[in-house]
Amino acid sequence: MLRHENAVLRRQLASPVRYQWADRLWFAALSSLIPRRRWAQVFPVTPGTLLGWHRRLVARRWDYSECRIKPGRPTTAKAVKELVLRLARENPRWGCRRIQGELDRLGHRIGASTVWKILTAAGVDPAPRRAGPTWREFLTSQAEAIIACDFLHIDLVDLRRVYALIFLEHGTRRLHIAGVTAHPTAQWTAQQARNLALERGERFESLRFVIRDRDGKYAEPFDAVFAAEDIETVKTAPQSPRMNAHCERVIGTLRRELLDHVLLWNEGHARHVVETTTTGIAHTRPEGNCLPSPATRPRR
Numbered sequence: 001m002l003r004h005e006n007a008v009l010r011r012q013l014a015s016p017v018r019y020q021w022a023d024r025l026w027f028a029a030l031s032s033l034i035p036r037r038r039w040a041q042v043f044p045v046t047p048g049t050l051l052g053w054h055r056r057l058v059a060r061r062w063d064y065s066e067c068r069i070k071p072g073r074p075t076t077a078k079a080v081k082e083l084v085l086r087l088a089r090e091n092p093r094w095g096c097r098r099i100q101g102e103l104d105r106l107g108h109r110i111g112a113s114t115v116w117k118i119l120t121a122a123g124v125d126p127a128p129r130r131a132g133p134t135w136r137e138f139l140t141s142q143a144e145a146i147i148a149c150d151f152l153h154i155d156l157v158d159l160r161r162v163y164a165l166i167f168l169e170h171g172t173r174r175l176h177i178a179g180v181t182a183h184p185t186a187q188w189t190a191q192q193a194r195n196l197a198l199e200r201g202e203r204f205e206s207l208r209f210v211i212r213d214r215d216g217k218y219a220e221p222f223d224a225v226f227a228a229e230d231i232e233t234v235k236t237a238p239q240s241p242r243m244n245a246h247c248e249r250v251i252g253t254l255r256r257e258l259l260d261h262v263l264l265w266n267e268g269h270a271r272h273v274v275e276t277t278t279t280g281i282a283h284t285r286p287e288g289n290c291l292p293s294p295a296t297r298p299r300r
Contacts, residue, residue, distance in 0.1 A: 003041050010044065019045075024053040076118065080108050084118045095127035144171035145208035147231075150247035151184065151215070152254065154270045157263045162270055165192050168247050169207075175250060180271040190221035197225060207231050211244050 019027075027043060031050055039047050080103070087099045094102075096119065100112040119126075152164040165178040176199075178192035197204050210226050212218050213236050223233045236243035258277050264270045 006044055025057065028054045028057060076110065076114060080110060081118050083108070084110075084115055085122055085124065088119055088124050093127055098127075144206060146170040146211065147207050147209070148211040148244050148247045149178075149218075150213065150244060150251065151217070152251050152274075154180070154259060154264060154274075156270065157265055162267050164270065164274055165189060166247065166251070167196055168250055170246060177271065177275050180267050180274070182267060184217050186217055186219035186221065189217045190219065190225060193222050193225040197229060204229055204231075209234050211236065211247075213244060214238060 027045065027050060031039065031043070031054075034042055036047065039050065043050060083103065083106075084099060087094060087102060091098075096112045096115045100110060100115045103110050103115075147167055147169050149165065149167045152166055154162050154164060156162060160182065162180055162182045163184045164180045165184070167176040167178060168174075169176075176196060178196055179188070181188060207229070209232050211234050212222075226233055241248045254274070254277065258273070262273060264273060
């Protein structure tokens with residue numbers, strides 16, 4: 001009955017049967033219990049196939065090819081590759097030979113060409129190109145010599161508008177309130193620049209550029225104050241607020257975080273509130289929180 005069922009199943013199968021290694025092992029083991037003349041009646045495979053399975057099992061049992069030493073250069077360990085990339089990232093002026101020498105001192109025997117292949121595969125440029133500063137590094141190094149200025153308008157409780165002249169140091173993020181007035185003129189603006197120069201004293205010598213817009217209130221006397229200190233005036237293009245983005249950002253922060261929540265009565269009150277706030281954010285980024293602490297927050 002089993003032989004008849006096997007014959008029926010063979011007629012119904014449209015594709016060859018796929019045996020797994022466990023099936024082949026069982027067939028090979030059971031073949032020793034059945035006479036060879038009856039293999040064609042019992043097993044759904046030919047005797048040659050069964051013997052071929054057994055030969056492959058024996059060959060696999062005595063296979064030592066994995067233990068042999070493969071020809072060619074051995075692959076570089078993953079830890080060594082990560083170390084090469086780390087040295088290149090932390091030391092942008094080091095080339096392939098310098099990195100190879102440092103690895104040799106650490107006990108990693110690796111060639112300079114292998115180091116070059118690792119860096120090239122990771123998309124790291126050669127040392128001369130990596131040595132140059134990025135735009136972020138370049139602008140950060142130049143920020144110590146830049147100061148920017150702009151006007152901040154403040155609406156009082158009686159709907160009068162006053163103007164505050166602010167100076168922002170790019171390097172230290174320190175904000176200076178030069179003065180608050182309802183009628184800013186060229187003479188008043190120049191006098192506030194003189195006051196700033198006297199206030200900073202020797203620290204004014206570290207500056208090399210002042211950024212301002214093309215407002216008429218920045219007249220020749222204003223530029224002459226900075227020219228006397230060997231500071232070059234850089235004018236922004238018309239209708240280009242992004243060229244003085246730091247001042248625009250800090251002005252927006254003052255409006256959103258403070259001026260929109262405080263009623264200001266007069267020019268003196270406005271100056272006191274703004275100066276108290278800028279003292280708290282003297283060493284913070286402009287986009288940070290500009291609200292004064294409860295202890296220093298002015299009363300209405």
